[in-house]
Amino acid sequence: MKKSIFKITALNLLLLGAVAEPNIAFAQDAKAAQAAEKPKSLDDLKKDKLVHDGFLKFYQDKNTGSMLLSITKDQLNKPFIHFSHSLNGVLDAGYFTGAFLDNKLIEFNKSFDKIEVTTKTNRFKFDESNAIAKAKDANISKAILASLKIEATSKDGNEFLVNIDPLLLTESLGKLTYVPHPEDTNAAKRFNPGALSADKTKYHLIKSYPKNSDVRVEYVLENPAPAIPGGPEISDSRSVILQIQHSFIELPKSDYKPRRDDPRVGYFHNQFDIMTSNRWANYGDVITRWNLVKKDPTAELSEPVEPITWWIENTTPVEIRDTVKEATLAWNEAFESAGFKNAIEVKIQPDDAEWDAGDIRYNVLRWTSS
Numbered sequence: 001m002k003k004s005i006f007k008i009t010a011l012n013l014l015l016l017g018a019v020a021e022p023n024i025a026f027a028q029d030a031k032a033a034q035a036a037e038k039p040k041s042l043d044d045l046k047k048d049k050l051v052h053d054g055f056l057k058f059y060q061d062k063n064t065g066s067m068l069l070s071i072t073k074d075q076l077n078k079p080f081i082h083f084s085h086s087l088n089g090v091l092d093a094g095y096f097t098g099a100f101l102d103n104k105l106i107e108f109n110k111s112f113d114k115i116e117v118t119t120k121t122n123r124f125k126f127d128e129s130n131a132i133a134k135a136k137d138a139n140i141s142k143a144i145l146a147s148l149k150i151e152a153t154s155k156d157g158n159e160f161l162v163n164i165d166p167l168l169l170t171e172s173l174g175k176l177t178y179v180p181h182p183e184d185t186n187a188a189k190r191f192n193p194g195a196l197s198a199d200k201t202k203y204h205l206i207k208s209y210p211k212n213s214d215v216r217v218e219y220v221l222e223n224p225a226p227a228i229p230g231g232p233e234i235s236d237s238r239s240v241i242l243q244i245q246h247s248f249i250e251l252p253k254s255d256y257k258p259r260r261d262d263p264r265v266g267y268f269h270n271q272f273d274i275m276t277s278n279r280w281a282n283y284g285d286v287i288t289r290w291n292l293v294k295k296d297p298t299a300e301l302s303e304p305v306e307p308i309t310w311w312i313e314n315t316t317p318v319e320i321r322d323t324v325k326e327a328t329l330a331w332n333e334a335f336e337s338a339g340f341k342n343a344i345e346v347k348i349q350p351d352d353a354e355w356d357a358g359d360i361r362y363n364v365l366r367w368t369s370s
Contacts, residue, residue, distance in 0.1 A: 054208025081249040088243035130276040194223025261285035316367035
């Protein structure tokens with residue numbers, strides 16, 4: 001009898017063990033799942049990242065290259081300039097060094113748990129005292145270029161971290177891949193570099209300055225079977241690299257007063273429409289000009305309060321620097337006709353300069369091999 005009781009007891013222990021082990025495992029899995037679901041803090045996400053601090057602040061993963069952007073509350077709903085240009089490319093793909101690509105005003109707007117990157121045309125102007133101004137947003141569409149999930153928020157709610165890759169490593173800021181024009185009868189005879197490679201596209205360089213932030217991206221276009229091969233400058237027609245720089249620029253604060261365009265003169269200008277005007281042509285175009293202010297407003301010819309300063313980049317061959325300087329200073333004659341004396345000055349960037357040409361605070365005459 002005692003032997004039977006012992007056997008039953010042993011069997012019960014075995015059964016209890018069989019039941020208990022899955023329960024322990026289940027509890028451990030649940031605990032791990034809860035830990036995984038717990039949102040990471042700002043400090044957790046920033047830890048061990050490369051920091052690029054300036055106008056915009058970036059945190060880059062050292063292993064994957066992926067990048068987070070810090071957005072503060074005072075940066076929301078505030079327009080700034082986005083400008084992109086080609087640093088390197090190939091003509092067969094439609095890109096070459098120094099080519100301007102796009103410029104627009106963009107904003108960061110918070111929408112629930114996301115930061116939307118938006119752009120809206122500023123072409124249409126309204127006199128706020130006119131009743132029509134109450135409908136100024138009618139039939140004008142803004143564009144949402146990207147919707148970025150907020151990865152973490154500071155305890156005081158003043159800072160947000162978002163993954164910026166979906167904006168910068170894609171075509172969200174501008175189309176890069178080849179799209180044939182419907183009226184181009186030779187489209188079938190042109191080299192097509194193909195589609196953007198998500199796996200191979202990567203950041204090349206990030207530089208953030210006090211007034212602007214520059215992000216250089218290597219976009220890789222792939223076409224596994226191009227019908228028309230590229231030129232000799234393309235190593236392999238199945239893969240083309242474009243190096244594009246995205247510049248994010250703070251809007252300057254100044255007492256700058258726009259000057260209206262005169263269509264009889266060939267100004268570079270920006271187009272605006274005055275929507276509350278009763279003129280048959282409601283143009284409100286303004287010219288592109290330097291913000292020069294006379295030291296002596298009453299003088300017919302006066303030096304400016306602040307001259308236009310150009311720096312000759314230290315990459316410029318020494319033997320031609322004087323020629324570049326003299327050619328630039330020759331423009332002072334034209335400014336004298338506009339009432340300014342010594343409007344332009346030229347300096348040479350020292351070899352030990354702690355700033356570079358990417359800093360928007362400097363006007364730089366650049367010498368590049370192309």
